Amino acid sequence: MSHDTSSDPRIVVAEVAAAGLAKHLPQLPRQHQRELQPVVGPLRQHVATLRYSFLPPRQAAEQGLLDPIESAGASLLRSWDELSRLQKPSERMAASWVRFAGVTLAGLRRRLLEGEPRFSHSIEAVWGSVAHVESIAERLWRLKIDAGRLGKFTVVTNLPGVSSGDVRAFAVLPPRRIGGEISQGMLIEAEGEGEPGAPALPVGRSEGEVEAALREAARELGVRV
Incomplete structure (x- = not known):
């Protein structure tokens, strides 16, 4: 049985995280750019492969499609402690995108296997x-x-x-x-x-507010919802 991963909000938001990360990475100091580029470079392709696999979440996990995404999330989170010390506004925004992407991608497997295809299940x-x-x-x-x-x-x-x-x-x-x-x-x-x-x-009104915020971020980054 296929699953429409192309429109699954949990995977769409993973692409938002990858796109925002790629956009803001150049705002980090060069040392951090060099350290993160091997993680950020292939990330959007990994997410795209998952998004257009049309596999049920458990089958996608069994085929290893979540492994590089989850690994990237863990790597991004490990970098947060040092990035959190940055002071320039543009650097702090970029660092916050690194953190958002790390938190979102590191938890993607759990949300896909245990949650529902809704925007309220697409973030931590x-x-x-x-x-x-x-x-x-x-x-x-x-x-x-x-x-x-x-x-x-x-x-x-x-x-x-x-x-x-x-x-x-x-x-x-x-x-x-x-x-x-x-x-x-x-x-x-x-x-x-x-x-x-x-x-x-x-729940309640917050579910719609979360969805609106995520749709707006997707629109700004050119990610199709």
Whole structure:
């Protein structure tokens, strides 16, 4: 039985991650470009091979189509600790794309085998502890969220009433500038509650907001949805 991998949102978002990474890689210092190029160079082709394989997820996994993508994600995540120290705005944006791609690609196998072909299942959404809240403009706050195994993320939100120590669900999304700051995700509505790093799933209005953000990123990068 074939599977329309060409329109599966989980694979489409993997291509968004690869395309955004390729676009922003030249903004990194040359040393980091050289280190990451062997990973980034073939990545989009690996994702395209998966996207147009028309194989059910389990069969694609058995044939090894997920292996190079998962390996690339792990390599990108290993580079984040050093990249997180970069200071120039363009370098920080590129570093955030490296992180988004790493998180997204490293978890692709699990989402394909355990999730559903929906945008809400195409990204990593987890519970996190709000470590810091700072007002950066009227009705705009910068949050530092500790997501346990995934580390700490910066999220810019217009949602009032968020306090340090709160446990909130958030989705790791393509980075974007909001109020002059780089936001690496979005607070979401999710059922129940979990420890930092535990999986969450967007529900209600958040499911549509996540899909809209991912479609917009795909449009900007020229990725067909």
